[in-house]
Amino acid sequence: MNFRVTPRAIVALAVLCVWLIQQAAGVNFDLIQQTAVKRFGAPAGNAMRDWQGALNESKSLAEMEKLRFINAYVNGRVTFVDDKTAWGADDYWATPLESMGRAVGDCEDYAIAKYFSLKYLGVPVAKLRMTYVRARIGGPASTITQAHMVLAYYSSPDAEPLIMDNLISEMRPASRRSDLAPVFSFNTEGVWMTGGQPPPAGGSSGLTRWQDLLTRMKAEGFDT
Amino acid sequence: MSLIRQLWLAIVIISIIAFGGSFTVSMLTARHYVAQQLQRQSIDTANSLALSMSQQSKDPVTVELQVAALFDGGHYQSIVVTDPFGKTMVDRIQTRSDTSSVPAWFVNLLPIESLPGRAQVTDGWKQFGLVTVISHNRFAYQALWDGLIDLAGWFLLAALGAGLVGTLLIRNIRRPLEAVVGQAHAIGERRFITIDEPRTPELRSAVRAMNDMVARLRQMFADESARLEALRHKVNHDEVTGLSNRDYFMAHFREILQGEEFGQTGSLVLVRLVDINALNQRLGHMRADALLKDLGTVLYASGEGRIGQRAGRTKGAEFAVVCPSFQSATEAATDLYERLQQDFMPKWAPEVPDLFHLGAVLYRRGQKPGEALARADQALAAAQSKGLNSWHAIGEGEALASVPAEQWRTLLTEAVGAGLVKIAFFPVVSGARQVLHQESVIRLQPAGQGALLSAGDFMPMAARLNLTAPLDLGVIKLALKHLETATGDVAVNLSAETISDWGFRNELRALIKDHPGQSKRLWIEVAEYGVFRQFDAFRELCKMLKALGCKVGIEYFGQRFAEGQKLADLGLDYIKVHPTYVRGIAQNSGNQEFLKGLCNVAHALGIVVIALGVESEGDLPLLTSLGFDGMTGPGVK
Numbered sequence: 001m002n003f004r005v006t007p008r009a010i011v012a013l014a015v016l017c018v019w020l021i022q023q024a025a026g027v028n029f030d031l032i033q034q035t036a037v038k039r040f041g042a043p044a045g046n047a048m049r050d051w052q053g054a055l056n057e058s059k060s061l062a063e064m065e066k067l068r069f070i071n072a073y074v075n076g077r078v079t080f081v082d083d084k085t086a087w088g089a090d091d092y093w094a095t096p097l098e099s100m101g102r103a104v105g106d107c108e109d110y111a112i113a114k115y116f117s118l119k120y121l122g123v124p125v126a127k128l129r130m131t132y133v134r135a136r137i138g139g140p141a142s143t144i145t146q147a148h149m150v151l152a153y154y155s156s157p158d159a160e161p162l163i164m165d166n167l168i169s170e171m172r173p174a175s176r177r178s179d180l181a182p183v184f185s186f187n188t189e190g191v192w193m194t195g196g197q198p199p200p201a202g203g204s205s206g207l208t209r210w211q212d213l214l215t216r217m218k219a220e221g222f223d224t
Numbered sequence: 225m226s227l228i229r230q231l232w233l234a235i236v237i238i239s240i241i242a243f244g245g246s247f248t249v250s251m252l253t254a255r256h257y258v259a260q261q262l263q264r265q266s267i268d269t270a271n272s273l274a275l276s277m278s279q280q281s282k283d284p285v286t287v288e289l290q291v292a293a294l295f296d297g298g299h300y301q302s303i304v305v306t307d308p309f310g311k312t313m314v315d316r317i318q319t320r321s322d323t324s325s326v327p328a329w330f331v332n333l334l335p336i337e338s339l340p341g342r343a344q345v346t347d348g349w350k351q352f353g354l355v356t357v358i359s360h361n362r363f364a365y366q367a368l369w370d371g372l373i374d375l376a377g378w379f380l381l382a383a384l385g386a387g388l389v390g391t392l393l394i395r396n397i398r399r400p401l402e403a404v405v406g407q408a409h410a411i412g413e414r415r416f417i418t419i420d421e422p423r424t425p426e427l428r429s430a431v432r433a434m435n436d437m438v439a440r441l442r443q444m445f446a447d448e449s450a451r452l453e454a455l456r457h458k459v460n461h462d463e464v465t466g467l468s469n470r471d472y473f474m475a476h477f478r479e480i481l482q483g484e485e486f487g488q489t490g491s492l493v494l495v496r497l498v499d500i501n502a503l504n505q506r507l508g509h510m511r512a513d514a515l516l517k518d519l520g521t522v523l524y525a526s527g528e529g530r531i532g533q534r535a536g537r538t539k540g541a542e543f544a545v546v547c548p549s550f551q552s553a554t555e556a557a558t559d560l561y562e563r564l565q566q567d568f569m570p571k572w573a574p575e576v577p578d579l580f581h582l583g584a585v586l587y588r589r590g591q592k593p594g595e596a597l598a599r600a601d602q603a604l605a606a607a608q609s610k611g612l613n614s615w616h617a618i619g620e621g622e623a624l625a626s627v628p629a630e631q632w633r634t635l636l637t638e639a640v641g642a643g644l645v646k647i648a649f650f651p652v653v654s655g656a657r658q659v660l661h662q663e664s665v666i667r668l669q670p671a672g673q674g675a676l677l678s679a680g681d682f683m684p685m686a687a688r689l690n691l692t693a694p695l696d697l698g699v700i701k702l703a704l705k706h707l708e709t710a711t712g713d714v715a716v717n718l719s720a721e722t723i724s725d726w727g728f729r730n731e732l733r734a735l736i737k738d739h740p741g742q743s744k745r746l747w748i749e750v751a752e753y754g755v756f757r758q759f760d761a762f763r764e765l766c767k768m769l770k771a772l773g774c775k776v777g778i779e780y781f782g783q784r785f786a787e788g789q790k791l792a793d794l795g796l797d798y799i800k801v802h803p804t805y806v807r808g809i810a811q812n813s814g815n816q817e818f819l820k821g822l823c824n825v826a827h828a829l830g831i832v833v834i835a836l837g838v839e840s841e842g843d844l845p846l847l848t849s850l851g852f853d854g855m856t857g858p859g860v861k
Binding site for chain 2: 129131152154157158160161174175182183184185186
């Protein structure tokens with residue numbers, strides 16, 4: 001019997017392997033890429049592929065390095081544009097695909113993209129908090145404040161968090177961010193204390209905006 | 225299981241599935257909704273509590289007060305605050321037993337899981353703890369239970385509506401279906417009826433097929449009847465006048481003299497044209513025939529409304545009329561003579577002055593027919609001697625006829641109660657000499673007098689006095705009593721006058737119902753003239769008797785054959801053919817053919833045919849070969 005390995009068979013095998021790996025990773029980058037191209041054109045597709053590359057490269061880094069890398073990567077990719085301009089809405093929480101694909105976003109879009117990138121890289125979400133903060137703009141003496149959102153990293157439950165945001169590119173401990181006053185924080189895992197229990201039906205969070213975001217991401221190919 | 229019951233069952237099952245299914249679905253949906261609402265409430269409360277705690281001072285008293293304020297609102301199962309490492313700082317858990325009106329089985333049947341809502345509390349940048357809120361599901365159960373009661377009420381209403389609609393639907397189907405089944409039953413019982421076609425297509429084609437079959441059968445029967453009627457008429461009637469021919473007339477006369485149908489005495493009238501050859505010469509053949517026809521018409525008309533009266537052409541120029549209802553020869557002669565004077569003589573006397581003579585005599589039962597005719601000849605001779613177109617009568621009414629009506633009334637009224645009514649039996653046998661049944665005949669034993677009276681002696685009087693019903697019931701009673709001890713079947717005849725009597729019919733039904741063991745061996749028959757005189761009453765009687773299990777028949781059948789197709793939808797069991805056709809059958813090939821055809825038609829309808837008035841044993845094989853199933857008469861012992 002003559003068994004010939006054709007280029008077609010190799011391609012098929014490769015596609016199968018990639019698909020299997022992606023299934024295991026829980027993020028369907030093919031689908032993400034297709035969706036990005038369809039919605040925002042070819043450049044968005046490239047941005048996705050680039051993001052995927054960056055994520056895969058940084059998988060082996062230490063946790064602290066991952067934080068630094070992702071903070072810098074997202075800050076470098078996304079240009080600050082307010083929601084009104086970017087999405088025509090007063091307050092719109094964009095998915096990572098939307099922020100990275102169009103390369104625009106405002107404070108919470110940065111935080112969201114960082115949160116899910118880190119989650120993908122294996123940083124436990126129990127250590128991550130999306131945090132509403134009151135930000136003072138324009139130096140220590142300024143009285144101008146605005147609503148802002150940051151991503152906080154707690155290396156341990158009682159530790160001082162590291163703050164990632166778009167106002168400054170550097171990741172700093174909270175004590176060095178006197179311009180920010182925390183108000184409220186949350187993350188996707190409301191059940192980590194009892195451990196292992198999946199988020200119940202009807203959403204892990206009562207924040208419908210958060211819920212809406214998670215739903216949209218799922219449709220785009222993310223495993224939230 | 226009947227079709228109707230299956231339909232009902234289907235409706236009930238479908239209703240239960242539909243209602244049960246939607247009931248379950250709506251309950252589950254409601255539960256899901258309520259559970260979601262519960263969790264939403266938990267989450268919202270957790271978030272706002274966490275938010276407010278994050279802004280407030282974190283001393284234990286404040287934290288505890290905040291938790292207590294929310295918890296004492298009563299809507300929560302538990303509110304717990306834990307530190308970042310999971311250690312409980314404050315907790316409030318509802319321990320009060322459930323006081324709501326929701327039954328325990330319902331709670332067990334539809335468990336509602338109240339899922340916790342969680343939110344983080346921060347102290348500045350530092351994590352302070354986690355708030356976990358679980359809403360109390362008591363309110364959810366109450367809402368669900370109230371919804372269930374509501375829903376059950378509506379479903380009950382809907383079920384009632386479905387039942388109502390189902391009833392109407394079934395009734396709509398049931399009516400035509402029952403009609404179809406009824407027709408099938410009727411055909412099975414040899415009642416060939418047609419019914420209206422129902423609107424349901426499936427039933428319509430079935431009914432159409434059965435109606436077509438019945439119509440074809442009826443047509444066949446009508447065709448055959450018409451053919452037989454033509455044959456019967458040709459064989460038994462004179463061509464020119466349409467009156468009975470000599471054979472037929474003599475058979476009828478002999479039946480009157482020997483049978484029990486008519487009274488002991490009656491009148492025989494002879495009318496003889498003076499000189500038929502001279503008539504033919506003077507008027508020509510055609511006009512002479514017209515004269516004969518006119519005479520025949522007048523004589524025939526004289527019998528209208530008089531049972532048993534019959535006119536026949538006994539010789540070329542001689543006509544005879546037998547009048548059982550005239551107990552005086554003079555009265556009979558006068559009646560006929562007046563009719564001739566009025567309807568016959570005015571037309572022909574101007575041309576032929578010397579037309580006819582008329583003689584009348586009284587006959588008695590048991591007399592030989594020839595003897596009666598010879599005496600009538602004497603009367604005719606006496607009339608001739610009286611001159612042109614004259615008449616003469618011999619003999620007046622005798623002893624029996626002279627009994628006054630009031631005396632009869634007393635006798636007949638008391639007869640049944642006093643046990644004066646008896647029955648005599650005559651066997652009806654098959655060709656193989658097996659007894660089919662015993663024909664019972666009423667007899668009356670007048671008090672003090674020796675001789676038994678036969679039916680013909682008193683039944684005409686009973687009919688006139690309207691007393692046949694008790695006599696008939698008396699006979700039925702005797703027959704049923706006889707059946708209790710005897711084997712075999714018994715036939716009883718009912719008077720023509722009785723069958724339309726409602727009271728009689730109800731008593732008859734009650735009487736037969738009391739003897740369920742005997743009813744199947746009871747044959748009940750009505751004379752043909754009675755059947756056609758009150759056809760609808762007879763039809764009702766038939767239905768009633770057949771329902772009781774009796775056999776129903778017609779006796780003295782064959783005189784009104786043209787109306788015979790009416791019998792197709794009665795479901796008759798048997799007919800007894802008039803003796804007139806049976807007497808002298810061996811010599812009458814025409815009547816043999818007629819009777820053979822009659823047997824064929826009757827057998828096609830499943831009707832047993834019995835010959836009456838069989839005079840000799842020798843006729844039995846011939847009658848059997850013609851198709852008769854049974855024979856009776858003086859010749860059958």
